[in-house]
Amino acid sequence: MATLTDLGSEAGAALKAAGQTIAVAESSTGGLISSALLAVPGASAYFRGGSVVYTRESRQIWLGITKADVEGLKPLTPEMALAFARKVRDSLGTTWGIAELGAAGPAGTRYGTGAGLSALAVAGPVEVTRLCETGSDDREANMWAFTEAAMELLSEALAG
Numbered sequence: 001m002a003t004l005t006d007l008g009s010e011a012g013a014a015l016k017a018a019g020q021t022i023a024v025a026e027s028s029t030g031g032l033i034s035s036a037l038l039a040v041p042g043a044s045a046y047f048r049g050g051s052v053v054y055t056r057e058s059r060q061i062w063l064g065i066t067k068a069d070v071e072g073l074k075p076l077t078p079e080m081a082l083a084f085a086r087k088v089r090d091s092l093g094t095t096w097g098i099a100e101l102g103a104a105g106p107a108g109t110r111y112g113t114g115a116g117l118s119a120l121a122v123a124g125p126v127e128v129t130r131l132c133e134t135g136s137d138d139r140e141a142n143m144w145a146f147t148e149a150a151m152e153l154l155s156e157a158l159a160g
Contacts, residue, residue, distance in 0.1 A: 001144060004032070004039035007151045012040030014158040020124075021152075022097035023061055024050030025088040028102035028118060032147040048092045053084070063087045075111040076101055078129030081121035089123050096124035099152055102146050105137035115139075119147040123156040129153075 015022060024034045034050035037043060060155040065087055075081045081099045089097025092156040102118030105110045116134040121127070130148035134142050 002148065004036045007148060008036035008040045010037070010041075011151055011154045011158060012037060012046065013044060014155065015046035015096075016042055018095075018158070019045075020158075021046050021092075022096040023048050023050050023086045023088045023092040023094045024098050025053050026050065026098075026100040026106040026150075027054050028054065029100050029143050029150065030054075030139045031061070032143055033098060033100060033150050034106060036147060036151055048094050059084075063091060076103065076109065076117060076119050076132060078112045078119050078121055081119040082123060082127060082129050085121040085123035085127075096122060096154070096157070098122050098150060100133050100146055100150050101131070102142070104142040104146070105139045107137075116142055118142070118149065120146070120153050122154050124157060126157050126160060128157045 007119050026033045031052050053059045064160040081101050084099035085097040092136050099122055103113050104117050105115030115137040118132040121129040130153050132146050134145050
């Protein structure tokens, strides 16, 4: 398994080199995306903040997500994740925002989504989204898989 530094080094180096900043909104990864970005020496040059927005209340309070922000969007979709990525980027005035919304397991969600699914999005000079599906209900393994997929997506976005 890759270390947090391994996961964050490519994106961290690209952010530093470009003089750009990032903010994170994550759910089922529980802070691992932020941790991967912060594990890189010199992270203070680019990391502005992150939050684990695991509940509706935390999303409303920390991100200011309103019903209007997500009107017509299905839960756990790339479109919903993109709304969160834009919101966290705008909230902290960063170049980039990254968001993850998922069902790590072992159970699915109240929306009928099974375990092993994460919606990922990066919002910035370019916007990219992705679904990560593991087919597993192993909570910790999914958290790591979702984090790895998020960091790969971020690196792709940063490469333009």
